Amino acid sequence: MNPGDRIRVETDSQTFEGILLPRSELEDEDHITIKLDNGYNIGISIREGHIEALGTEEHLQVFPEIELEKKEGLPEISMIATGGTIASRLDYRTGGVHMLMEPREIFFTTPELAELVFLKKVISPFRVGSESMTFKEYPILAELAARELNEGVSGVLITHGTDTLHYTSAILSFMLQNLHKPVCLVGAQRSPDRGSFDGAMNLICSSITAGYSNIGEVVTVMHGETSDTYCSVLRGTKVRKMHTTRRDAFQPINGKELARVWPSGTIEYLSDYRGRNDTEVTADTTLQEKVALLKAHPNCNPELLDFLVDNHYRGVLIEATALGHLPTDTVNPEYSWISAVQRAREEGVHIAFATQCLYGRVNPYVYTNARLMFNLGVLYMEDMLPEVAFLKLAWVLGHTENEEEVRQMMLHNYAGEITMRSPVERW
């Protein structure tokens, strides 16, 4: 039997029925994977099961195609496809999930786009799942987005896996200097073969945002509620994936929604944003590779920081507890981080703290513990998300290692990542 065939597998304890998927290069030969009717894939050991072929489902093999035509009066946008659920489709001949390979294919899941915008280009610079993104991919995205915007499109869509979509929106917010057009990160929490597919509405709303909105920032455009009502346009530096599966997983943190966009075309602006104009954008993409992120917790051992210093890391973002604390108690000296932080600082390693609470702001002035770290030159990242502060540190250290310049840049508000008073919109 072949991938795409419907099969039934009987094991000692259970019976599974679904479509046989092609074997991934990551899987060994003792296992097969089938897509169950509920949309989930399951891996089963062949050794323990009896397999029965149920035939190929003919009706699934036909996939609609539509023609693209440039329509007068529609705004032009470009799309950069990086991978992820949004830019995938189930190939029913093989049962496998495929990346979209051609511009036209995006219309398979969302034909309505053709009425809204003219999709000038779909660029697929690499295929990397969002959980595997590195500092190699970010500059490529920034350069492409800048090029497309400077060539005159109204906005750019970047289709992206949702795992790290908010990391990418943050780093692009720093890299795209003098940005005055919308760059929309868009993804899907559910795959196109499922009834609950959210990618179509997200694509429609992000196209409206890219083509028609007045917002000149890097934003995420994802479901604002679990139902198909509207999408929330969220600032790229103030957003986080807060749920594994909910369609409204992307939530504003220490910030407000910039706008809500309805698939009908309505845009409701809800807070201040940088406006749209035709100024040239530049991509400022140098990153320092040797930057790490650590999270503080009870019994956390400072030897982790020592290891990073030994291995020539230049910056470390620490998710400190609450207002920005690390263990310092002399009662448990072997777990105190004072010496390790002091040594790191002496060796010129830049250390920044953000809060693992996520909401709220670090503050070195309340407790002695924090003032001590502050006096060692630890940078307190205000109300920045840890993920955002981590990427900002890598970006800043790509530009300078001068102590005072690093401090100034880290505490400079480039893209709304620091607010003086953090509104908590949803709680």
Add this chain to the structure above:
Amino acid sequence: MNPGDRIRVETDSQTFEGILLPRSELEDEDHITIKLDNGYNIGISIREGHIEALGTEEHLQVFPEIELEKKEGLPEISMIATGGTIASRLDYRTGGVHMLMEPREIFFTTPELAELVFLKKVISPFRVGSESMTFKEYPILAELAARELNEGVSGVLITHGTDTLHYTSAILSFMLQNLHKPVCLVGAQRSPDRGSFDGAMNLICSSITAGYSNIGEVVTVMHGETSDTYCSVLRGTKVRKMHTTRRDAFQPINGKELARVWPSGTIEYLSDYRGRNDTEVTADTTLQEKVALLKAHPNCNPELLDFLVDNHYRGVLIEATALGHLPTDTVNPEYSWISAVQRAREEGVHIAFATQCLYGRVNPYVYTNARLMFNLGVLYMEDMLPEVAFLKLAWVLGHTENEEEVRQMMLHNYAGEITMRSPVERW
């Protein structure tokens, strides 16, 4: 001039006025710290400022004391004081923040307690700020709580700093086996010298919970709203500090409030809980020290895991992205975690994944990436919070290193840490 004196400091740019605090052992001699009238402390370099003494504020030196008397008919509770803002008071003679040293002192901030419960004992086993807690302190708390409950009190209060209060509520949930009385973790987000002090109401509501409620679990009892309306009683394994300063910072994650408690004495039960009875509780306190927590992010280097394996760590909890993913892409082989995880597993290191989204559930069956990790024996921690899964791993590995036993224990629901369907109460 002496600590406790009111002083004015003039620097080139600013003037500060407040109470001189005693110099901490952590501070150098060039700095002084003053408590400003808004309640915050600020450190100032002496070299650059001119200091003027404004005298001692006499009226602040008197502190009320009340007598304790055992009242018939009131439930008996015991209190374990560990430190933190809740168990502190500003000594206006010296200006310093002091731990409560005697049982009676808790009534200084909250005299109403005497009408509600009979405080049989206040035990102060150690003084460690909550950001500095280690695996040495947890067994002490569990042993003391078990002893007090078995000696007949209705419930136990543990006053605690808020930074890691939810870590402590989680580990005690695992350590206190066969628990059928309330063990209430209680803290304060604002200090007793501030008008917005929340500790008094939290103490009252936690005393009501410990003395009168039917709940036989480890819970946190903290403000349910920013105003002084009621406290939320939250399951110790399903709670997290989600804001640095808000009084309602403690929020249920993947769980519902167990109850609301009003200072008037009303208890409103909102979801299922383990009930109260007089069965003996046992403290099962063995922890494996060599357990670490890592957080995945773009460009995260697997050498961190290698370092832990080299250093004989026995378990690692990884905050994976979304449904439980780590970088595996062959496009960026030097950042793929496959070899490092494989090596760790071959050397018998137990690896568990929880989601950095916090809300929702990890699931190894959706994407190939996760199935691969699952096939390497990575444990997928369902809807457990990363912090909870980290502590559970340390507790489980304190009992066994047998592969199958570890798996069974990690996926066994001991204290409501795993739910089959996670309600999202607040969003």
